[in-house]
Amino acid sequence: MDFLFFFLFAFIAVAxxxxxxxxxxxxxxxxxxxxxxxxxxxxxxxxxxxFLAMAQIIVxxxxxxxxxxxxIMLLNAxxxxxxxxxxxxxxxxxxxLVALMASLGFAIMRGFPGGGTVKFDSxxxxxxxxxxxxxxxxxxxxxxxxxxxILVAILGAIVLARKEMD
Amino acid sequence: xxxxxxxxxxxxxxxISWYLVLSAVLFSLGVAGFLFRKSIITVFMxxxxxxxxxxxxxxxxxxxHKQVSGHIFTFxxxxxxxxxxxxxxxxxxxxxxxxxxxxxxxxxxxxN
Numbered sequence: 001m002d003f004l005f006f007f008l009f010a011f012i013a014v015a016x017x018x019x020x021x022x023x024x025x026x027x028x029x030x031x032x033x034x035x036x037x038x039x040x041x042x043x044x045x046x047x048x049x050x051f052l053a054m055a056q057i058i059v060x061x062x063x064x065x066x067x068x069x070x071x072i073m074l075l076n077a078x079x080x081x082x083x084x085x086x087x088x089x090x091x092x093x094x095x096x097l098v099a100l101m102a103s104l105g106f107a108i109m110r111g112f113p114g115g116g117t118v119k120f121d122s123x124x125x126x127x128x129x130x131x132x133x134x135x136x137x138x139x140x141x142x143x144x145x146x147x148x149x150i151l152v153a154i155l156g157a158i159v160l161a162r163k164e165m166d
Numbered sequence: 167x168x169x170x171x172x173x174x175x176x177x178x179x180x181x182i183s184w185y186l187v188l189s190a191v192l193f194s195l196g197v198a199g200f201l202f203r204k205s206i207i208t209v210f211m212x213x214x215x216x217x218x219x220x221x222x223x224x225x226x227x228x229x230x231h232k233q234v235s236g237h238i239f240t241f242x243x244x245x246x247x248x249x250x251x252x253x254x255x256x257x258x259x260x261x262x263x264x265x266x267x268x269x270x271x272x273x274x275x276x277x278n
Contacts, residue, residue: 153249
């Protein structure tokens with residue numbers, strides 16, 4: 001059953017990721033990216049990270065992608081043209097991509113031969129309680145710094161996107 | 167490969183390295199999109215795809231070591247990605263307002 005779910009959602013994730021890369025229209029890419037994020041959230045559940053799975057759905061597939069789609073609509077971004085890429089790049093790109101994937105996979109399978117297995121429900125340390133406890137004890141300083149980062153990001157976004165006032 | 171397949175016990179669960187391979191594949195696809203796409207918005211989405219791939223391997227390692235630290239790292243990556251998306255999309259809006267284009271080949275005023 002674990003294998004079935006892993007293969008199902010890994011396949012969905014990879015198919016949607018390929019779709020992100022090859023779709024011409026930005027809206028189609030954005031919707032494919034939502035599919036990638038949702039299937040990664042299911043894999044998080046299988047790995048015992050239930051809080052992160054929900055945060056992935058809410059923050060990534062919800063907030064961030066809505067922001068993306070909002071900007072695509074606002075700028076009226078149409079399909080991009082394929083012209084201008086050199087012939088060598090179009091010819092060599094896919095084989096080089098497969099070579100990169102294969103070398104990464106080979107290195108991983110070599111480096112972690114007996115790295116343990118994942119069963120659903122085998123790790124229960126990813127609840128909101130555990131995450132919250134770790135955030136407010138061991139990782140309190142990074143957590144507070146994060147709030148400053150978000151404040152800076154809000155101010156930066158407002159300053160960049162506001163209308164020029166003379 | 168044959169003995170690798172024999173050593174996999176279907177009852178024991180999914181090997182942790184398969185999650186890492188999936189993460190590597192998603193990351194490679196993100197790199198490919200980052201390099202080949204021309205629309206600045208799609209390039210930005212491919213960056214998000216790479217961040218997601220790295221998050222997946224963080225969570226897989228957290229499961230292997232039975233520690234919550236990997237989840238905390240993923241949490242911070244999510245926060246940084248959200249902040250980055252807000253600022254980056256504001257920059258895209260400004261660039262489009264000034265240059266009237268989304269093609270990254272035409273946004274080259276820092277060249278030379």
